[in-house]
Amino acid sequence: xxxxLLRNAAEFGAAVxxxxxxxxxxxxxxxxxxxxGERFVVDLESGKETVRLGLALKAANLLRLNLSASDxx
Numbered sequence: 001x002x003x004x005l006l007r008n009a010a011e012f013g014a015a016v017x018x019x020x021x022x023x024x025x026x027x028x029x030x031x032x033x034x035x036x037g038e039r040f041v042v043d044l045e046s047g048k049e050t051v052r053l054g055l056a057l058k059a060a061n062l063l064r065l066n067l068s069a070s071d072x073x
Contacts (some may be wrong), residue, residue: 013047034070
């Protein structure tokens with residue numbers, strides 16, 4: 001990604017995938033760590049827009065992705 005700004009579900013999923021791989025975790029290991037099934041991680045990493053936000057944020061936090069909210073545009 002050319003920027004740290006995540007603009008859509010696909011970019012968020014790619015960031016999750018990169019962070020998971022940097023930490024040498026499998027999709028199954030990440031799923032177990034956040035209390036869900038592997039299918040959720042597959043959907044999240046592929047940018048599926050209908051994944052559960054709470055679990056997506058739980059995955060991001062577990063992977064120590066820096067997420068912030070700002071009103072600057």
